[in-house]
Amino acid sequence: MAAGIDQTRLDALFTAALEAAIARIEKDGTFFPLVFELRANGAIQNVAVLEIGAIEGAQGVLDRLADVIRPRAADGTIRAAPVVRHRTEAATIEVRLRAANYAADVLVPFEIASSGLLGHQRQLTLGSFTARPAANELF
8 A cells, every 4th residue: 555645745746737637628629538647756747548448438438547557556656646537518627636645536617718710729717626535446
């Protein structure tokens, strides 16, 4: 079982994940779920997951990502991991932040303004964050 982490590191990990999600929406309008890890050495890394099998629905994607992350948490390779997804139906970014001593889903509503040629320049304005306790399926 991995040791817990402090609030400062949780905040830094959350911020890195949220900033990446904002950048993807501003650039592409949406994104597939993003995975980050806080490694045992303190480095925050974005993780690419190559999936070759068929997946049904958003929950299937999240379950597969958990299957990839769980062994890394168990062997101490990582100390925390957020999975970030774009909830297009609600114009919300959801950050599922997990560590041995913390599990919450943070919802970040946003508004998007488009400008420029063909409206391809996007800028997000974030609303009030809402954090809710969650089951810890990773640690």
